[in-house]
Amino acid sequence: MTWADGREGGDPEVVLGVLGGLEVRHGCEIVSMGHGRQRSVLAVLAVEAGRVVAVDTLIDRVWGERPPSRARSTLRTYLTHLRRALAPSGVAIIHRNAGYLLTAEPHIVDLHRFHQLLTSARVQQDSERALDVIEKALGLWRGEPLAELDTPWAQAIRNRLHLERAAAEADRIDWALACGWHRQVLPELATAAEAEPLDERMAGQLMLALYRGGRQADALRHYQHTRQRLVEELGTEPGEALQELHQRILIADPTLTPSDTTITGGSSAVPRQLPAPPRWFTGRGDHLAALDTALKRRGTVVISAIGGAGGIGKTWLALAWAHRHLDRFPDGQLFVDLRGFSPDGTPTDPAVALHGFLDALGVLPDRIPVDLEARSALFRSLVAERRMLIVLDNAATAEQAVPLLPGGTTCTVLITSRRRLPGLITRHGAHSLPLGVLTDTESRALFVAALGPDRVADDEHATAELIALCGGFPLALGLIAAHAQPGLPLKEAATELRESGLDALDADDPTASLPAVLSWSLRHLTEHQRTAFALLSIAPGPDIGLPAAANLTGLPERETRAVLRALADASLIDSRLGGRHAMHDLVRAYATTLTHDLPDLVREAALERVTDFYLHTAHTAHCLLTPDDESVRPGLPSPGVYPHPLPDPPAAMAWLEAEHHHLLAAQRTAVTHHRHYTVWHLAQSLSAFHLRRGHLDDDLAVWHAALNAATHLPEPTTRARARRYLGIAYLRLRRHEEATGHLHRALALAEHHHDTTQQAGTHLDLAQTWELRGDDRKAMKHARNALDLCRTLDNATRKAEALNAVGWFAARLGDFDTARSHCQTALALHRHHNNSEGEAATLDSLGYIDRHTGHHHQAIHHYRQALTLLRTLGHTYQVASTLDHLGHPHTALGQHEQARAVWQEALELYREQTREAGAQRIQRQLDYLDNTLTTAPDDKFR
Structure with a gap:
């Protein structure tokens, strides 16, 4: 025994009915079930047929809030009578797990058979077959369900069933219209639409029936009437589906003309909608391979190209791959431009896209449902079990694409979008394929x-x-x-x-x-997001981190993170490791044009905040690296600036390393906008880092800019310091003439303004300059001048540096006793004041003294101590020099492998730091070591 699903045996006999009054049939006879309450017990069990109903639940559903005093006893009596009455029909009531269960199969109860027929109708591909099944389902209704029950449970069941019946009636009308029965359904549609004037689906059905019956004016009049009621009562316009139908009626769309051909008559069409393959497509080997891999997996494959901005080649990739695999999709290919980012800014309605798909699949126009969900269901039914490719190009959102996804496991879907579509990944198992630029x-x-x-x-x-x-x-x-x-x-x-x-x-x-093309991506952005996009284009440096971006935009970090995520989702910026974000140069160029639309105050305030952020964080880092340096402090940061917190020197070095390019760019930005204090202070804040990392050319550039800025500043000390540090930059680059010239001018300025500290420091710098020019005696003279000046200062670190310099030059001149005495005193001062950098330099000097006095083991000990300190400080520039020095006592002791190891490391560092003279000398020493045991000559490069 079967029913309306096409299997053999015809329709089953409905033994038990609850849809419109309880009745039990056995053959052609209606079996009496006794009085009202006893019948209500059977009704509750029939609704739950096949499931156990607990005794308390049964009592509550039958009597509600007023059960009899002996409800359980009464219930047992009712059940005894019911079992006896049901016995001839084969339906039984059994006691199980503290409850009762009706053993009837679901199709024996009309309520459950209604649900089975409804499901069967909705999966039919033939409208006539679906209409036949739905009419059988609705024919089971004979009145008010559970009319004899007035409990809350019964009322809830009735409400739900009325909604299900209304939905089934609407489906029946759709299928009747698809079969060309517009004249037959018009009277009942008119009556139903008058009763439910705000039901848009019903309004669309009535409009279609009127139009097909030759009453175009009435159809348009009903649309206006429905629209007016919606606006007045709900404050809303009709939905897109009803508006689309209205437009099609206005233009007398010929596809609305009814036909007697069934839907299955055209469903065998094989669509070939792919546009031609791109002529100039090249590369993308990894991406094509990734698509091939996804295709091999069983199941629906959804690939979303989310990694690129407009014009990055997403559609080219999809079409190129699709045309290479046409043989894998013998049942056809569907293509739609969803216009998520298009010139007119209006994305394609999924209902419109589905209309095009159904038309391509051979569905006659009058068989295409008006409702979006109905169209989507029909589409899924038609492509089920087909091997098809569906390309959804230029999607705006996941919600736009979801109604166009097929069911089953045989179709492949390619989705391109400028936005990330995480909903497709999490809910539909999409395979994400980020797309970047070409190599x-x-x-x-x-x-x-x-x-x-x-x-x-x-x-x-x-x-x-x-x-x-x-x-x-x-x-x-x-x-x-x-x-x-x-x-x-x-x-x-x-x-x-x-x-x-x-x-x-x-x-x-x-x-x-x-x-x-790029401008279309902005339509989905908020005002904050568009402003941030424009400001990011003028931010200093090649990319930007979250703290800098927050200062640039003036938003809290939490809001800035959300803005950056939105821009990345729109493929306008790229997310990189370490929480950084970058723009392609052409996207940046476009975004820069948008800054002209911003008020000048907004743009200038943003640049001031971000450059101040870089300046004040860099100054904090500089103070951590050189706590005894008497740096000039910058003024207070601009309002709304929040420097990045740096807890210790390693954090300072790490931040400076990560932001170095941005700090240089920030200074250039400050130069352009005539922010002279910022230019000068950024140079000062970078000097120690530049020395430790060997960024000598960068140091020269920032101090050139600082000297130019100092001419606009009122404080004379800024000019003296700029001259001095510019001289030091030239000195480290071995440009001795320029170094000497700037240092002498710095010394003159310091003397003129009685700046003893700067005088002492400049004398130490001149000492190094004359050393490198080969005149140790002039160098010693400047070192002693520095020491004399330092003795008048209350600065033990400066005094220790001068003592080390005098000791070093005494050693260079052969006075090793004086050298050792001064250097040991300097070492004690540095250690007492925790000046690791000065301690390392003095240990290096002691190593030199030990080596030249024949104490090679002690020299190695001092050099190794210096290296430990320098590596801890991250002072790779001086590490290279000390490794250079360390090789000599190893060589003197015949420890050639140790010498070769330290010189090889020094050689690599010299090359990384572009210190060509040092690299050439080390290479000669290594060559010399390979050919002779004689110690190669050395120089002191510090």
């Missing part, structure tokens, strides 16, 4: 594909420049290639792009204009 090799291959190998080979220099200027951005590369097609020399194309920038990538056609 230089791939970019060149695109030019070769577009322009031909000969033309590219004829001007490799211009090709290389164009590739660099485009930065691997496929749309930019394609625009340049298209622009050069008529015969424009590549050299001229490069010149135009170099000089015109983003303007060279603009065009009248918005789809072929990089600025226009």
Whole structure:
């Protein structure tokens, strides 16, 4: 015995009915179930057929809040009578687990059979078959369900069943309209629509029936009536589905014309909707392989290209891959541009996209449901078990794409979007495929594909420049290639792009204009997000971290993090390791144009905050690295600036390392905006770090800028310090003449303003300069002058540095007793005041003294102690020099392998620091070591 699902045996006999009054049939006879309460007990058990109902639950559902005093005894009596009455029908009531269970199969009870038929109807692909089944389901209703029960439970069941019946009636109307029965359903539709004037689905059905019956004016009039009621009573416009139907009726869309052909008559169509493959597609080998891997997995595959901005090549990748695998999709390919980011800014309604898919699948227009969910269900039914490819291009949101996803496990879906679509990944098992720029090799291959190998080979220099200027951005590369097609020399194309920038990538056609394509991504952003996007383009440095971004935008870090995440989701910025974010150069160029739309005060305040953030955090780091340095403190930061906290020297070094490029850029920004104090203080705050890491050229550049800034500052000490530190920068680069000139001018300024501290420091710097120029006696004279001046200062660290300098030059001049005495005194002072950097320098000096007095083991001991301190400080510049010195006592003791090891490490550091003279000398020492046991001569480079 079966029912309306196409199996053999016909319809079953309904033995027990609750939809419109309880009755039990046995054959053609209605079996009496006794009085009202006894019948109510059976009704409750019938609703829960096949499930145990606890005794207390049964009592509550039958009597509600007023059960009889002996409810359990009464219930047992009722159940005894019911068992006796049901016995001929084969239905039984059994006691189980402190409750009772009706053993009837679900299809024996009309309520459960209604649900089975309803489910069966909704999976039918044939509208006529579905209509037949739904009418059988609705035919089971004979009145008010559970009419004899007035308990809260019964009322809830009735309410739910009425909603289910209304939905089934609406489905029946859809299928009747799909079968061309508009005239038959029009009377009942008119009555129902009058009773439910705010039901948009019903309004759409009535409009369609009226239109198909030749009453176009009535259909349009009913739309206006429905719209007016919605606006007046709910304050809302009709939904998109009803609006779309209204527009189609207005233009007399021929696809609304009814047909007698069934839906299955066209469902065998094999759509081939893919656009042509991209002509110039190149590269993307890893991404194509990732798509191949995803295809091999069983189950629906959804790939979302979320890693790139507009114009990054997402659609090209999808189409190129799809055309390479057409044989894997013999049942067809569907393609829709969802217009999530398009010129008119209006994303495609999923219902409209589904209409196009259903049409391509052969569904006749009058068989396409009006309701979105009904369309989606029909689409899933039609593609079930088919091997199809569905390309959803340019999706705005996951919600837009979800109704277009097939069911089953045979279809493959490619989704491209500028936004990250995490909902597809978490809820639908999508495979995420971030897409970035092309490599230089791939970019060149695109030019070769577009322009031909000969033309590219004829001007490799211009090709290389164009590739660099485009930065691997496929749309930019394609625009340049298209622009050069008529015969424009590549050299001229490069010149135009170099000089015109983003303007060279603009065009009248918005789809072929990089600025226009990028602009479409902004439509989904909030005002805060658009402002942040513009400000990020003028932030100093190649990328930005969260603390700097918060200072730039003036937002709390929590809000800034959300803004950055939104911009990354929109593929306008890239998220990188360490919580940093970056823009492609062309995206940055576009964003920079948006800053002109910001008020000047907003833009200038943002730059002031971010440069102050870098300055004050850098100053904190400098003070941690050189706690005894008498640096000039910068003034208070601008309002709304929150420097990054740095707890200790290692944290300071790590922050300076990570932000070095941004600090240099911040100084350049300050120069451009004439923030002279910021320029000067950034140079001061970077000096110790530059020495420790050997960034000598950068140090020279920042102090040149600082000296220029100092001419605009009122404090004379800024000019003296700038001269002095610029001299030191020249000194470390072995540019002795410039070093000496700047240091003498610094000394003159210090003497003129009676700045004893700067005088002493400058004398020490001049001592190093004359040492490197080969005049140790002049060097000693400056060292002694420095010591004399330091003895008048209340600064033990300065005094220790001067003592070490005198000791060092005494050793250079052969007076080792004086040298050792001064250096040991200096060492004690440095250790007492915890000056690790000064201690390391003095240990290095003692190592030199020990070596030249024949105490090679003691020299190695002192050098090793110095190295330990220097490595802890991160002072790689001085580590290289001390390793250089350490090799000599090892060599003197015949410890050639140890000497070779330390010199090899020194050689690598010298090369990293571009200290060519030191690297060449070390290489000679290594060569000398390989050929002779004689100690190579050495120099002191400090």
